Amino acid sequence: MGTITEVFATSVFSDKVMKERLPADVYAAMKRTIHHAEALDPNYINTVAAAMKDWAISKGCTHFSHWFQPLTASTAEKHDSFLLPKGGMSAIEAFTGKNLLQSEPDASSFPSGGLRGTCNARGYSVWDPTSYAFVKNKCLYIPACFVSYTGEAMDKKIPLLRSVEALSKEAVRLLHLCGKTDVHYVRTTAGPEQEYFLIPYDLYMKRKDLQYTGRTLFGAKPSKGQELDDQYFAAIKPQVKVFMEDCNIELWRLGINATTEHNEAAPCQHELAPIFDTTNISNDTNRLALDVMKTTAQKHGFACLFHEKPFKGINGSGKHNNWSMATDQGENLLNPTSDPYHNTQFLLFLAAAIQSVSDYSELLRVSIATAGNDHRLGALEAPPAILSVYLGDELTAVVNAIADGKKYVSPVKTTMNVGVAAIPELKKDTTDRNRTSPFAFTGNKFEFRMSGASQSISEPNMVLNTIMAETLRKFANRLERAKDFETAARKLIREVFKREKDHIIFNGNGYSKQWQEEAARRGLPNHATTPEAISVYDKPEYVKLFADHAVLTPDELRCRKAVMFDNYVNQIKIEAQTMCEMVIRDILPACFGYSTELSVTDSSAAAEIGVRVNTLTDDLYAATKNLEKALEGLKSAGIGEEKAYYTRDVIRPAMDAVRAPADELETIVSREYWPIPTYGDILYY
Numbered sequence: 001m002g003t004i005t006e007v008f009a010t011s012v013f014s015d016k017v018m019k020e021r022l023p024a025d026v027y028a029a030m031k032r033t034i035h036h037a038e039a040l041d042p043n044y045i046n047t048v049a050a051a052m053k054d055w056a057i058s059k060g061c062t063h064f065s066h067w068f069q070p071l072t073a074s075t076a077e078k079h080d081s082f083l084l085p086k087g088g089m090s091a092i093e094a095f096t097g098k099n100l101l102q103s104e105p106d107a108s109s110f111p112s113g114g115l116r117g118t119c120n121a122r123g124y125s126v127w128d129p130t131s132y133a134f135v136k137n138k139c140l141y142i143p144a145c146f147v148s149y150t151g152e153a154m155d156k157k158i159p160l161l162r163s164v165e166a167l168s169k170e171a172v173r174l175l176h177l178c179g180k181t182d183v184h185y186v187r188t189t190a191g192p193e194q195e196y197f198l199i200p201y202d203l204y205m206k207r208k209d210l211q212y213t214g215r216t217l218f219g220a221k222p223s224k225g226q227e228l229d230d231q232y233f234a235a236i237k238p239q240v241k242v243f244m245e246d247c248n249i250e251l252w253r254l255g256i257n258a259t260t261e262h263n264e265a266a267p268c269q270h271e272l273a274p275i276f277d278t279t280n281i282s283n284d285t286n287r288l289a290l291d292v293m294k295t296t297a298q299k300h301g302f303a304c305l306f307h308e309k310p311f312k313g314i315n316g317s318g319k320h321n322n323w324s325m326a327t328d329q330g331e332n333l334l335n336p337t338s339d340p341y342h343n344t345q346f347l348l349f350l351a352a353a354i355q356s357v358s359d360y361s362e363l364l365r366v367s368i369a370t371a372g373n374d375h376r377l378g379a380l381e382a383p384p385a386i387l388s389v390y391l392g393d394e395l396t397a398v399v400n401a402i403a404d405g406k407k408y409v410s411p412v413k414t415t416m417n418v419g420v421a422a423i424p425e426l427k428k429d430t431t432d433r434n435r436t437s438p439f440a441f442t443g444n445k446f447e448f449r450m451s452g453a454s455q456s457i458s459e460p461n462m463v464l465n466t467i468m469a470e471t472l473r474k475f476a477n478r479l480e481r482a483k484d485f486e487t488a489a490r491k492l493i494r495e496v497f498k499r500e501k502d503h504i505i506f507n508g509n510g511y512s513k514q515w516q517e518e519a520a521r522r523g524l525p526n527h528a529t530t531p532e533a534i535s536v537y538d539k540p541e542y543v544k545l546f547a548d549h550a551v552l553t554p555d556e557l558r559c560r561k562a563v564m565f566d567n568y569v570n571q572i573k574i575e576a577q578t579m580c581e582m583v584i585r586d587i588l589p590a591c592f593g594y595s596t597e598l599s600v601t602d603s604s605a606a607a608e609i610g611v612r613v614n615t616l617t618d619d620l621y622a623a624t625k626n627l628e629k630a631l632e633g634l635k636s637a638g639i640g641e642e643k644a645y646y647t648r649d650v651i652r653p654a655m656d657a658v659r660a661p662a663d664e665l666e667t668i669v670s671r672e673y674w675p676i677p678t679y680g681d682i683l684y685y
């Protein structure tokens with residue numbers, strides 16, 4: 001393959017390729033667009049398109065596609081060939097500026113939450129020049145936005161891009177007040193750490209639940225779970241290592257900085273982390289990485305699972321979203337530097353982040369609310385559904401000193417001695433880590449830990465950027481009027497720290513029962529399930545927030561809310577239907593077969609087991625009939641919110657009632673009869 005640097009980004013229409021293939025003025029304009037968010041001169045688009053086409057054809061491409069992110073769980077693409085017939089059976093390869101700029105995929109079947117009817121189905125995909133085009137499977141992929149005929153956002157990218165601009169505008173105002181007048185633009189950065197399961201593909205294909213829903217709907221706890229913690233950071237299995245190597249090469253080719261890989265807490269669970277980039281590029285490359293991981297896994301005989309909770313009783317998968325802000329001069333605005341206490345600019349941005357989470361924690365909760373993530377949040381493996389901010393010892397000391405008006409003594413960087421002469425002294429961090437916090441300061445960025453593994457990071461980042469824009473705007477409004485900036489800024493910082501130190505800031509154990517009670521006393525919202533979380537999305541103050549910053553119009557927001565309810569209901573409905581199918585067509589026939597065998601076996605053990613099998617089989621059948629009835633009831637359970645609550649309160653419990661006898665049957669029915677691979681089969685290979 002060559003060295004990493006030889007392979008890296010060879011499938012990307014990168015800066016390097018642009019420099020080689022574009023005239024100098026066009027290249028410079030593209031760079032300004034990508035790095036400084038300046039609109040590209042329309043006169044240059046034909047030139048860029050021609051260069052892109054020639055490059056893609058040199059890479060073996062026959063097709064091009066706008067690649068966009070509708071309001072579903074996946075990405076969308078429609079391929080068109082470069083072929084243009086010229087009469088007399090001749091043809092040329094063509095790709096114009098118009099082809100690059102926009103396409104009309106129609107795509108009337110994507111959810112819009114009512115933004116458009118199927119009768120006015122026009123929708124356009126529009127080139128996003130701030131994310132890099134790439135080639136894959138002989139096709140040129142062009143990252144794109146997806147808008148309706150009337151210009152409304154029907155995808156996950158447009159609001160994210162708008163939110164970056166909103167934040168940039170307000171952050172620049174504040175930075176100018178801080179004396180950084182050379183800053184023109186602020187970008188938000190994200191580094192998503194991706195968790196996933198890798199299981200044998202042949203076993204995956206034997207389970208309809210995994211195929212249809214991404215998670216197991218049945219499965220008894222195996223005799224060995226994760227209690228020994230012998231998987232976490234353990235040596236990677238050779239066949240998994242081969243998968244990872246292959247996957248890395250493919251990701252590197254696509255310009256994705258995959259760096260860290262290790263085994264996670266659960267058996268068969270792993271993590272892959274890239275190096276951070278802008279939130280827009282990180283969002284695109286994360287979607288792309290999931291695709292690459294899935295297809296590469298299949299080549300190696302594995303199925304790659306991104307569901308938030310593929311196995312009951314075993315840790316699920318999240319996607320920690322590391323987030324920060326950086327200026328066009330390259331300064332990370334969440335870098336505390338060596339003296340955070342005296343660094344007013346850093347403290348302003350820190351205070352703004354804290355206040356934003358405090359004021360808008362419900363929106364962060366909505367941004368990651370899905371049926372899949374409900375299994376994970378608060379299940380002692382992921383943060384609870386309550387938002388709080390963890391700062392660590394060093395910053396907490398700074399915050400407390402400022403809030404209480406006390407003198408701050410900075411911690412001395414200490415060293416640690418392992419107690420072995422041959423090992424040199426180690427530098428110790430001034431702050432420990434807290435794995436249980438949903439929003440933790442980790443050195444020079446915040447880590448938002450509530451997102452689910454399968455989710456797009458566009459929504460949480462869109463919310464983070466927007467709520468931050470709002471707080472920065474409030475700060476800038478106030479400080480622009482101040483006579484003495486430094487005094488006014490320190491006063492503002494103190495007010496925020498005083499108010500929040502025993503409110504949204506919490507450094508303790510987020511998994512504990514006491515925290516739930518304490519959080520309730522503090523008045524922090526706790527929306528345990530998705531329907532509750534979604535229902536507050538269009539509170540008047542939130543509608544106003546998104547409208548004020550031109551991130552979502554009131555219509556766009558309400559439509560998104562409707563789509564979220566629909567997705568929640570549909571996901572669980574498919575799970576319930578799959579359960580019924582598996583019980584009737586797989587599990588019950590197996591139980592009948594085994595029961596018959598027991599009945600002709602002349603032994604008291606067989607008789608005793610037979611009674612238990614028959615009782616559980618009857619329970620299972622009754623519970624399944626009940627679930628079918630609940631599903632029937634869904635048809636008349638209203639729309640949107642009402643349907644979602646019905647799903648949560650009637651269907652979900654009916655599903656649990658089906659699972660219980662089935663899982664017990666699995667533990668007593670002979671292996672020979674049991675029709676689906678068990679957790680033990682799947683997780684220990």
Ligand code: ADP
Pocket residue numbers: 189190191192193260273274275276277322323324325332442444445
């Ligand atoms: P940790 O061990 O604290 O999780 P890592 O160095 O493994 O830290 O980083 C986790 C992720 O955070 C990586 O994807 C990394 O690129 C990303 N990251 C680092 N700095 C930033 C930043 N300024 N903004 C956004 N993400 C960042």
Ligand code: MG
Pocket residue numbers: 193320447
């Ligand atoms: Mg981390």
